[in-house]
Each structure stands twice: as structure tokens, then as C-alpha cells.
């Protein structure tokens with residue numbers, strides 16, 4: 001089965017399980033336009049320009065997630081030390097790692113351990129079961145008020161989640177220092193002034 005066929009099957013399965021197209025887009029880290037295309041497959045309709053990232057070969061192996069966490073740490077400090085980003089060493093300091101649920105959490109946990117930082121977990125509004133959807137920091141982990149935070153996630157698709165987290169942190173008395181992601185599909189340099197440090201930037205050249 002080709003990876004496109006696999007994606008179509010996954011999208012159909014999620015739809016049959018009652019997920020909305022927006023939820024399917026989130027789950028598969030694809031645009032809504034791509035999900036509509038996958039589900040409808042209109043004859044002759046051109047596929048939208050999008051890419052699907054499957055990093056389960058890494059994310060299903062704790063040792064490889066740990067190696068990836070180390071790469072994110074190395075990437076950040078190398079960029080700061082080389083002056084590639086305009087951040088003073090004090091400005092770049094952080095004491096709390098905020099993992100975005102769910103996929104950012106294993107990485108954030110390992111990064112917090114390796115950098116001797118506190119671990120906070122952010123639940124995005126879109127995952128909230130409440131009618132009035134709101135994001136929140138889990139009360140079972142570190143609080144963020146007064147803290148300098150690095151935000152960790154796996155992928156940027158639209159960037160909406162990161163805007164939400166940055167707004168949340170600022171409105172709750174925290175200082176978002178930097179955003180670390182594995183894959184950036186949008187070439188986002190900064191989110192509301194917070195610099196983004198992707199391991200991989202994904203762009204189309206056609």
C-alpha cells in the first residue's frame with residue numbers, strides 16, 4: 001500500500017469513528033484542504049500542496065526520542081552561542097520546559113531532565129472536552145507563573161497551537177523564551193516575537 005493510500009485509509013477510518021475533518025487534519029498534521037481532498041478524491045481534482053510527516057519510527061522508540069531531545073538541546077545552544085539568533089545568553093536562559101500535549105510531552109520530559117529544568121504540560125484548547133474550549137497548563141506538573149519557558153512540540157502545521165501557547169504563557173505571568181520543534185512546515189521564524197528553533201524545515205519548491 002502506498003503512503004498516499006495509507007493516508008486515505010487513516011482519514012476514512014477517523015471519519016468513520018466520528019471525527020470531524022478538523023480533528024482529522026490535526027491528527028494527521030495536514031491542512032483541512034488536504035483532508036477534504038483525501039476524503040473526497042474527486043476525479044481529476046489536483047492534490048493540494050501539503051506534506052505528511054510520519055516520525056513514528058523515532059517516536060515509538062524511547063532511546064531515539066532521547067537522542068532527538070539531545071539534538072534539540074544541542075541545536076538551541078549552538079544557535080545561541082554562534083550568534084545565529086539575536087539572543088543574549090541571559091535572555092536565552094530558561095528554567096521550565098513546556099511540552100504541548102500530546103506529542104510534545106515525551107520530548108519535553110527528556111529535555112527537562114537533561115537541562116535540569118521543571119516540566120510543565122500544556123493542553124491545547126482544541127483538545128478540551130468543555131463546550132467553551134480553553135487551553136490550560138496541567139495542575140499535575142509545574143506551574144508557569146514567573147518562569148522562563150521553552151516550548152516543545154513535534155510539528156508546526158499552521159502555527160495556531162504555538163500562538164495559543166505563547167499567549168497563554170504571557171497572560172499567566174510566564175516569559176516564553178524559545179520554541180523548539182522537530183518539524184516546521186511553515187518556515188516560521190518567530191511566534192509573536194518568540195524565536196523558533198526547528199530541527200527540520202519542510203518546504204516545497206514547486
Ligand SMILES: O=P(O)(O)OC[C@H]1O[C@H](OP(=O)(O)OP(=O)(O)O)[C@H](O)[C@@H]1O
Nearest residue numbers: 026027101102103156157158159160161
Ligand atoms: O501548527 P498547528 O496547526 O497548530 O498544528 C500543530 C499541532 O498539531 C499536532 O497536535 P495534535 O492536535 O494532532 O495532537 P497530538 O499532539 O495529540 O498528536 C502537533 O502535535 C502540534 O501540537
